[in-house]
Amino acid sequence: MRRVWLGLALMFVGLGSAGVVLPLVPTTPFLLLAAACASRSSPALHAWLYSHPRFGPLLRDWRDHRAIRPRAKLTALILVAASWVWMWISVEPLYARLGATAVMAGVVLFLATRPHGPGRDSGHRGGNE
Secondary structure, eight states: OHHHHHHHHHHHHHHHHHHHHOTTSOSHHHHHHHHHHHHTTOHHHHHHHHHOTTTHHHHHHHHHHOOOOHHHHHHHHHHHHHHHHHHHHHOOOHHHHHHHHHHHHHHHHHHHHSOOOTTOOTTOOOSOO
């Protein structure tokens, strides 16, 4: 089972890494999944993720404060909004649009209610966001 967790961790690290350079691929959720899988399979990979200069701050913010950095939050909200518009244009059955809208509303509510992290308020832009 440890190998399965390690395989998933590596896959999620790859997807999260792709999200750094590809605008429509999310980084933070994949890294959170990678960290969770690595914690069950590889202490070395887990430690590497949390000490990584790019990934570590995002993971530590979530672990320590359940916080999402403003730039990541804004990017996610913009992508959800764009997905919602595209879905309403391209998806035909009303029940599918309404169901997806409900899920997206839940995601937006969750994102909007997460704090920015320690020492960050909504008007402050500091560090590597």
